[in-house]
């Protein structure tokens with residue numbers, strides 16, 4: 001456990017210094033290639049857990065420390081240990097002993113080793129009162145930054161607590177069945193024959209009772225199934241693609257929605273993204289699902305002069321870059337990395353992409369604007385602004401009644417998304 005705690009310390013340190021958790025973890029697996037799957041699981045659990053409950057754990061530690069602790073790594077080690085003491089089933093004495101040993105690997109200072117021991121033992125003695133005191137502040141109670149809590153409260157007064165709670169849950173593993181190859185019922189049967197229990201989440205996804213690595217999914221390599229959040233599975237059907245249509249997926253990588261579009265109809269699909277590395281993942285997914293696109297282009301969606309051949313599209317999917325505030329349960333680092341001012345930056349980027357894409361849409365064509373955000377700056381306000389500037393655009397009602405005015409709020413079954421279907425007349 002000492003090794004896993006120490007690796008998690010360096011991951012948490014990098015993330016809280018500004019790097020994305022997914023990127024840091026990938027780097028970590030490359031650097032420590034001999035880790036067992038159990039060790040990897042523990043490292044992942046510590047890193048995700050600390051970031052998920054950082055607000056609460058940080059408040060507890062601040063109360064316990066009284067004076068500020070200069071050594072950041074020891075601070076993060078203590079956070080990891082508090083996470084274990086609160087959220088794992090390991091015996092408390094094991095966690096405390098291992099943490100003190102881990103601190104010896106980090107610094108050669110007996111006072112610090114003594115402090116680590118004393119802090120953790122104090123925590124165990126005063127756990128109940130500490131938990132109460134740490135949740136007196138909203139940051140400790142909800143484990144989100146205060147600006148985030150305030151914004152959600154003002155934008156979603158009826159639902160902000162549900163959103164904050166959903167953000168702090170472990171997400172389900174959701175599957176999209178490739179219905180060109182197998183029906184949802186038949187695939188569910190296949191899962192059950194392989195000892196995996198699943199349930200159907202409205203309207204199309206299968207949620208696994210226990211997450212597994214993708215290689216264990218029956219027929220994964222043959223393209224029977226893809227991993228995709230249930231909320232994300234609304235996108236492709238909402239666009240209403242039909243055989244023979246010219247379709248653009250403008251912000252496509254890693255290709256979750258592109259491949260779904262290709263499963264729904266025989267379309268001529270142009271796949272665009274400005275990130276080469278992420279486009280490689282699209283190619284991988286197409287290969288696994290035995291699908292092909294008309295073109296795959298690495299370019300800026302907001303700069304059509306650089307890549308567009310002048311032929312109009314019947315349908316455009318604009319799954320624009322955003323704050324990702326709707327997918328916090330899968331990426332708990334997001335809530336600590338984002339700044340409130342980022343929303344304005346995303347909004348400018350989103351308007352630029354939306355305006356450029358509109359020029360490429362045929363008359364009577366439809367464009368689906370998508371974000372995985374719960375903030376109105378990236379959602380409703382963007383569409384209001386767009387409609388003011390484009391008199392040839394109108395909002396098409398969505399077929400899914402669940403999408404109240406386009407906003408799907410995160411819950412225990414799916415992530416948060418915003419959908420608006422725009423019709424060009």
Ligand SMILES: C[S@@+](CC[C@H](N)C(=O)[O-])C[C@H]1O[C@@H](n2cnc3c(N)ncnc32)[C@H](O)[C@@H]1O
Pocket residue numbers: 250251252253254255256257258272273274275278299300301302319320321322353
């Ligand atoms: C929300 S993700 C797309 C997820 C994807 N649609 C899926 O379902 O798998 C947004 C994507 O937009 C890409 N992107 C960001 N700015 C872009 C731009 N100016 N032009 C094209 N792609 C862009 C990012 O690289 C990222 O892959």
